[in-house]
Amino acid sequence: MSAQQAVLExxxxxxxxxxxxxxxxxxxxxxxxxxxxxxFYSSWSPRWLALPFPLFLLLLxxxxxxxxxxxxxxxxxxQSVLLTFVDLxxxxxxxxxxxxxxLRVLLGFGVGLAGGLLLGVAMGLSPVFKDYxxxxxxxxxQVPVLGWLPLLMLLVGIDEALKIILISKAALVPIAxxxxxxxxxxxxxxxxxxxxxxxxxxxxxxxxxxPAALPPIWNGVRYGFTHAWLALVVVELLASxxxxxxxxxxxxxxFQLDVVMAAxxxxxxxxxxxxxxxxxxxxxLLGWRRSGF
Amino acid sequence: xxxxxxxxxxxxxxxxAGIGAAMLGLQARAAGKPAIIRIGVAQPGIGNPPxxxxxxxAVANAKGWVxxxxxxxxxKVEWFFFKGAGPAVNEALSNKQLDFxxxxxxPSIVAKSAGLKTRLVLATGVRSNIYLAVPPDSPIQSVKDLxxxxxxxxxxxxxxxxxxxxxxxxxxxxxxLRAINLDQATTLAALSTKDIDAAFGxxxxxxxxxxxxxRIVYSSKGGSPIFxxxxxxxxxxxxxxxYPEITARVVKTxxxxxxxxxDEVNREEVLHLWAKAxxxxxxxxxxxxxxxxxxxxxxxxxxxxxxxxKDSVEQAYRLKLSRSxxxxxxxxxxxxxxxxxxxxxxxxxxxxxxxxxxxxxx
Amino acid sequence: MARSSSGNSHDKHPVPKFLRGWILPALxxxxxxxxVKFNWSTSPLLVPVDKVWDTAVAQxxxxxxxxxxxxxxxxxxxxxxxxxxxxxxFGIALGLSRLFExxxxxxxxxxxxxxxFAWIPLLSVWFGLGDPAKVAFLSLAAxxxxxxxxxxxxxxxxxxxxxxxxxxxxxxxxxxFKLILPAASPSIFSGIHLALIYAWxxxxxxxYLLVSGKGIGxxxxxxxxxxxxxLVIFGVIVxxxxxxxxxxxxxxxxxxxxxxxxxxxxxx
Numbered sequence: 001m002s003a004q005q006a007v008l009e010x011x012x013x014x015x016x017x018x019x020x021x022x023x024x025x026x027x028x029x030x031x032x033x034x035x036x037x038x039x040f041y042s043s044w045s046p047r048w049l050a051l052p053f054p055l056f057l058l059l060l061x062x063x064x065x066x067x068x069x070x071x072x073x074x075x076x077x078x079q080s081v082l083l084t085f086v087d088l089x090x091x092x093x094x095x096x097x098x099x100x101x102x103l104r105v106l107l108g109f110g111v112g113l114a115g116g117l118l119l120g121v122a123m124g125l126s127p128v129f130k131d132y133x134x135x136x137x138x139x140x141x142q143v144p145v146l147g148w149l150p151l152l153m154l155l156v157g158i159d160e161a162l163k164i165i166l167i168s169k170a171a172l173v174p175i176a177x178x179x180x181x182x183x184x185x186x187x188x189x190x191x192x193x194x195x196x197x198x199x200x201x202x203x204x205x206x207x208x209x210x211p212a213a214l215p216p217i218w219n220g221v222r223y224g225f226t227h228a229w230l231a232l233v234v235v236e237l238l239a240s241x242x243x244x245x246x247x248x249x250x251x252x253x254x255f256q257l258d259v260v261m262a263a264x265x266x267x268x269x270x271x272x273x274x275x276x277x278x279x280x281x282x283x284x285l286l287g288w289r290r291s292g293f
Numbered sequence: 294x295x296x297x298x299x300x301x302x303x304x305x306x307x308x309x310a311g312i313g314a315a316m317l318g319l320q321a322r323a324a325g326k327p328a329i330i331r332i333g334v335a336q337p338g339i340g341n342p343p344x345x346x347x348x349x350x351a352v353a354n355a356k357g358w359v360x361x362x363x364x365x366x367x368x369k370v371e372w373f374f375f376k377g378a379g380p381a382v383n384e385a386l387s388n389k390q391l392d393f394x395x396x397x398x399x400p401s402i403v404a405k406s407a408g409l410k411t412r413l414v415l416a417t418g419v420r421s422n423i424y425l426a427v428p429p430d431s432p433i434q435s436v437k438d439l440x441x442x443x444x445x446x447x448x449x450x451x452x453x454x455x456x457x458x459x460x461x462x463x464x465x466x467x468x469x470l471r472a473i474n475l476d477q478a479t480t481l482a483a484l485s486t487k488d489i490d491a492a493f494g495x496x497x498x499x500x501x502x503x504x505x506x507x508r509i510v511y512s513s514k515g516g517s518p519i520f521x522x523x524x525x526x527x528x529x530x531x532x533x534x535x536y537p538e539i540t541a542r543v544v545k546t547x548x549x550x551x552x553x554x555x556d557e558v559n560r561e562e563v564l565h566l567w568a569k570a571x572x573x574x575x576x577x578x579x580x581x582x583x584x585x586x587x588x589x590x591x592x593x594x595x596x597x598x599x600x601x602x603k604d605s606v607e608q609a610y611r612l613k614l615s616r617s618x619x620x621x622x623x624x625x626x627x628x629x630x631x632x633x634x635x636x637x638x639x640x641x642x643x644x645x646x647x648x649x650x651x652x653x654x655x
Numbered sequence: 656m657a658r659s660s661s662g663n664s665h666d667k668h669p670v671p672k673f674l675r676g677w678i679l680p681a682l683x684x685x686x687x688x689x690x691v692k693f694n695w696s697t698s699p700l701l702v703p704v705d706k707v708w709d710t711a712v713a714q715x716x717x718x719x720x721x722x723x724x725x726x727x728x729x730x731x732x733x734x735x736x737x738x739x740x741x742x743x744x745f746g747i748a749l750g751l752s753r754l755f756e757x758x759x760x761x762x763x764x765x766x767x768x769x770x771x772f773a774w775i776p777l778l779s780v781w782f783g784l785g786d787p788a789k790v791a792f793l794s795l796a797a798x799x800x801x802x803x804x805x806x807x808x809x810x811x812x813x814x815x816x817x818x819x820x821x822x823x824x825x826x827x828x829x830x831x832f833k834l835i836l837p838a839a840s841p842s843i844f845s846g847i848h849l850a851l852i853y854a855w856x857x858x859x860x861x862x863y864l865l866v867s868g869k870g871i872g873x874x875x876x877x878x879x880x881x882x883x884x885x886l887v888i889f890g891v892i893v894x895x896x897x898x899x900x901x902x903x904x905x906x907x908x909x910x911x912x913x914x915x916x917x918x919x920x921x922x923x
Contacts (some may be wrong), residue, residue, distance in 0.1 A: 049757035057762070071387035073407050074776050128675070135676035135899065136683075141852055142898020144859045147875055147891040150482050150884060154701070158473075158488040174800075174849060181848075185841040185913075216845060219807050223800070223849070226768055233770035234860075241473050248773060250474065253380040253449035254614055255403045257776065264773045271768025272761075338867040339877045373784055374867035376876065385866075388780045478879035485882075500882050571881040 076258040085262040093247075098266060101232055101243040104160070108167025109228040116172040116224060117217075120179025124213070130180070141173040145234055163235045170231035171224035178220025182213035215286060222278050229271045327536055329369040330543065332359070333382045333391040335400065335450075335524075338374025339571040345374065346567035346577075347496070348418030349551040349590050350395045350526060355566045362546045368539075380449050383409065392532040393543060397451020397524045398605050399614070405624060406606075406615035410530040412626040413602075414540065415547050415592050418524035422580055423452050423459070425511035426484060426498040427491045436463040436511050442490035445475040445483060449614075451522045454605050455513065456493045457612070459520050495522070499576045514580065518650045523601055533626070544629040545636065548592050552639055555587040563590075587643050594625050595653075597646035702884045707892075710885045714874070724897065726869035727858050731901075734790040735854040738797025739847055745798070746805025746846075750839075756806075767799045771857065775864055785868065789861035796857030797850035804846025808839030844909045851905050855898045871897070 058078065064070050065077030076084075088094040119137070123130040145166055156162050186209050194208045210217075236245025244263050251259035334354075336345040345351045353359055360370045373391065375381035379400025385391045386409055394401075395417065405411060427433045433442065436459055446456055446467075457467060475483060480492045485506040492498065492507075501507035513520040526547060533540045554563045564581065568574035581589065602621045609615040634640045645653040670678070684704070689695075691703045714720040748755050749763070771792060782788035812835060820834045836843070862872030871893055878886030 049754070050761040053758050053762050054765075070777075070780050071389070073387040073404070073409060074384060074780055131672060131675035132679055136679045138902045139680075139895035139899040142855050142902070143891050143895045144856050144863075144872075146859065146863055146872075146879070147887070147894060149479070150879070150887055153479075153482050153486050153488060157486065158479075158483050173852070177849065177852075178845060181841070181845050215807065215811050216842060219804065219842070219845075223803070229768055230770045233772045237772070238476075238479055245770075246474075248770075250448070252384075252776070253377075253474075255380060255383050255400075255407050256616075260773065260776075264769055267773075268765045268769045272765040275764055275768060337876070337880055339880060342869075343867045376863060376867060384776055384779055385784055390779070390784050478876070478882075481882045482879070497880075497882075504882075571877070 073255060074257060076261055080258045081261040081265070084256075084258040085265065088259070088262055094262070094266065097242055097244050097247055097263075098270065101236070101245065102270070104163055104235075104243065105167060105228050105232055108164045108231075109171045109225055110168075111164065112168035112171025112224055112228060113175060113221065115168065116175025116220070117179055119172070119176040120217070120220070121183065123176070123180040124183025134180075137176065141177075145169075145231070145238070149238060163240065166235045167228050167231045171228040174223035174227055175217075175220045178223065179213070179217045182216030182220070183209060185216070186212040218282050218285060222275065222282070225274065225278060226271070229267070229274075233267075325536070325538075326366055326368055327392070327532075327539065329371055330359070330363065330539065331371050331373065331390065331392045333373045333375065333385055333394040333396075335375055335379040335382045335394070335396045337376045337378075338372075343372075343374045344570040346570040346572060347421060348395070348524060349547060349554050349592065350417045351570070352554045352563060352566055353547055353550040355569065356550070358550055359543065359546050362542060363539075378447075378450050379403075383407075386411065386529060389529070389531070391529070393526055393528050395524065395526050397522060398602055399451045399453055399609060400449060401525065401527055402602075402606055402609050403449070403615045405619060406609070406617045411527045411624075412530055412533060413525045413527045413594070413624055414533075414544050414626055414629050415526040416523070416594050416598055417526055417547065417551070417590075417592060418522075419591055419598060420518050420521040420523070420589050421495065422512055422514045422521060423455050423493060423495060424498045424509050424513075425459075425491060425493055426501060426507040426509050428484065428487045429505060429508050431490065431508065433491055434510055436460065436465070439463075439491055440465060440469050441471065443471045443473060443488075445480045445489045445492040445494075446472050447476055447480065447494070448474045451524060452493060452495065453614075454608050455520045455522050457608065459511070459513070462520075496572055496576055496580050499579070500572070503573075515583075518597065518646070519601070523598060523605075528626075541629045541632060545633040548630070548633040548637060548639065551590050551592045552637070552642065555585075555590045555643065557586060560586055591643045592630060593643050593645065594627060594630065595645045596648045597650055599625065600648045702888055706885045707888050710889045711892075714889065719874075720871075720893070722869055723871040723874050724893070727862070727871045728897070730786060730789055730793060730861070730870070731854055731858040734793025734858070735797050735851060737790070738794035738854060739801050739850055741794065742798045742801025742846070742850065743805055743843070746802040746843075747809065747835075749802065749806045750809025751835075763802070767803070771795055771860070772864065779865070784866045789858070789865050789868075792861045792865070793854050793857045796860075797854040800849035800853060801843075801846045804842050804849065805839065808842025808846070809835060811842060812838040841913060844913060848902070848905055848909065851901055852898070855894075855901060859894060 061075070062078050064075060065072065085094070119133070123134055123137075148166070148169070152162055152165060156165060190208050190212055191204070194204045199207065232243065233245035233248055236243045237249045240246045244267050247263040248260050248267070251257065251263065334345055334350070337343070338345055344355060354372055363370060373385065375385070379396045380403075382391070382394050382396055383400055383404040386394060386404065394411075397418075401411065401413070425436060425439075433439065439460075446453060460466060460470075473489060475489075475492075477494060477497055480489075480494055481497065481501055483489045484492045484498075484501055485504075491510075498507065498509065502509055526544075528540050528543075553559060560581075563586070564574055564577040567577050599621060602625075606615070606618055606621060610618050647653055688704050691701060695701075711720075749760060750756075774795065775792070778788050778791050782791045816834060816838060820830060825834060858870070859872035859875070862868070862870040863876055867873060871890060875887055875890030875894065878884065878890055
């Protein structure tokens with residue numbers, strides 16, 4: 001019988017369980033690529049609503065600088081940051097640093113993505129592997145960059161390799177974790193349905209498990225990217241002479257907080273753009289999911 | 294109300310007013326004193342509780358003399374240590390979270406030129422040595438050989454300007470090297486793994502030499518004091534204006550500490566005290582060998598020191614580390630120091646260094 | 656993968672379950688010992704195992720370890736609780752209200768990309784220099800993952816369930832507790848798990864970035880400053896171990912709370 005029919009059968013045979021535990025198995029048939037339904041609440045949410053809050057923050061910033069609620073050395077005024085930003089762009093410094101940082105993050109993220117997915121899938125699918133590896137993984141992920149630095153420096157020196165490895169570690173942890181958890185949390189019922197339908201292992205994997213685990217996995221990927229980006233500052237703090245993180249650190253060291261803010265703005269903006277890109281990809285990948293809200 | 298009750302109430306009211314007045318009186322007296330004196334130190338501070346070293350301020354901290362001085366007045370003294378060194382102290386000063394600070398010349402200059410209102414009141418940790426270390430098998434023999442090499446420099450700290458002076462004296466500029474900005478801990482590690490060709494630093498580089506992980510090829514010891522680093526204690530203008538006597542007493546305590554620490558009789562104890570913050574006693578002994586304590590534990594803003602600071606202001610501006618220049622003579626507030634010296638009759642106790650680095654009278 | 660403690664009928668592996676987690680660390684320890692014995696590296700960064708052990712014993716005996724751990728853990732737990740609480744509230748608001756998401760969402764997604772390091776000057780302004788600033792830093796670190804995962808979890812509640820709830824005419828309370836939270840709970844717990852990890856990392860980060868004080872991070876940092884690699888490695892091991900212990904506790908809790916879901920993936 002077709003998957004759909006099995007689904008309907010299962011649904012109807014679900015007995016006393018309350019509605020909340022009635023897990024739909026429609027997700028077991030990801031081939032149905034339907035558009036996400038419109039949201040539950042009414043759609044009064046035009047695009048421009050994104051603007052008021054940031055504008056409010058900007059106003060707050062301007063007022064804080066104007067009335068010196070915070071010392072100007074710690075919070076430079078928006079105007080001075082803008083001027084400094086223009087200076088930096090004009091001198092080409094901003095773009096150079098951006099290029100270097102971007103390259104580092106992309107490479108590091110790539111490595112972390114591959115590693116994280118592999119590790120997460122292995123741990124998710126094989127409980128034996130997980131028993132061996134997970135405890136050590138947990139311990140490792142809890143040691144900060146500062147702790148790894150001496151050992152890593154011993155192994156790879158202080159050049160690009162060090163920075164890329166540190167960034168990839170930052171990306172790897174959430175990706176591996178979310179992938180593993182995502183696979184682990186695929187509800188038993190889905191697998192039961194697959195078994196009832198006599199799915200082969202391959203079909204089980206590709207039609208049931210990965211689609212069901214994809215939302216958390218993708219969440220992990222987005223996290224991984226965010227953390228790779230965040231790690232940039234820490235990594236460039238420790239051993240670098242260029243990059244956006246370096247600008248932030250060095251600006252602070254020289255008490256030039258307007259340079260810091262300019263770099264922070266760029267970091268936030270670029271990070272946001274890339275994150276939105278990932279969000280777009282998410283819509284494509286998870287389009288079949290029909291969310292309730 | 295019955296007369297009795299009225300009387301009682303009147304008495305109570307009188308009593309209450311009396312207490313209130315007394316409290317107000319207490320307040321008024323206390324208005325002349327802060328509840329707490331906050332001192333920031335531009336060093337990481339090792340151990341629990343943190344300690345530091347290398348100056349009379351460190352001795353005062355270790356001995357608890359500042360706390361002692363103000364115990365009778367019920368004023369607490371709190372020391373804050375910053376891993377970010379000078380720059381981190383600047384932030385705390387901006388946020389009005391510190392009253393006094395022990396900092397190197399460059400960070401304070403940067404802050405003042407950015408508009409922070411401070412005054413220098415005491416010299417401490419002056420004429421400290423910088424060292425240049427290389428891996429043991431390195432071909433580098435002196436500063437001249439540094440051209441094109443990867444050199445670690447902890448920028449933004451008070452070593453940066455002397456380092457630049459040493460380079461200039463050897464015909465080099467920072468851009469002739471591949472300078473990397475590393476903090477002390479990372480520098481030690483990077484040198485030991487030979488990831489950098491050389492590192493400028495302070496006495497802590499000797500640690501690596503002991504482990505045979507590095508060789509010292511240059512030290513400012515024995516050379517012109519122009520290549521040494523300077524530090525000071527400063528006070529925020531706000532605190533000094535509000536509590537001038539407290540400021541004077543703090544300075545006096547430090548001067549007394551400096552006198553004690555300059556006494557050759559106490560040399561061993563001073564060095565051992567500093568060793569508690571982690572740098573071995575032997576290194577301190579080596580670093581101070583051949584120099585009377587008074588030369589380095591010297592609270593005076595003598596002509597040499599003032600000239601150094603003026604020079605640093607120029608240099609910082611030239612290297613685009615600071616954004617404006619200012620008058621150093623205005624910045625240094627000698628009043629408290631002079632008053633303390635007079636009171637303790639120590640005006641001639643310490644050698645006065647002239648601008649060329651030589652001691653007055655030699 | 657039935658995590659049932661009983662019945663290892665599918666488990667034909669020679670090594671018993673409770674031992675497996677120890678094998679890799681033991682191998683690493685062996686590797687380390689060999690590296691020192693056969694001098695694979697002459698760098699002073701490679702410290703003999705017994706030296707680290709001696710340091711560990713000394714730290715333990717002098718009580719320093721206890722003080723440092725207590726200080727760090729206290730900060731960690733307080734900040735974690737605050738961050739998770741605020742994160743849950745914020746995440747639920749984002750998930751349930753389209754309006755809220757439109758208003759605050761983009762700003763939030765931008766802010767989450769900015770390293771916590773950049774917040775430090777402002778944190779110092781608002782929270783002073785000592786423990787409160789560190790706790791605030793920590794809470795921020797825990798806040799973001801919880802919000803994101805909660806938001807994601809709520810969005811993932813399948814439409815069919817919402818329909819079913821509507822059909823059954825759930826009231827508001829039932830909406831939240833019988834539909835939304837249970838359906839989103841795996842995601843929420845993942846978020847809390849991540850928050851636990853990042854909170855611990857941030858605890859140590861705060862000790863590095865903010866004013867020196869008591870804490871296990873400071874032990875590691877002192878070791879680095881003084882080039883005492885045995886202290887650093889000791890610190891690393893303790894930090895990893897504590898993190899592991901925290902995670903293990905959290906996992907146990909999670910398992911208990913999510914038991915009703917039933918899992919069965921790799922049982923094939």
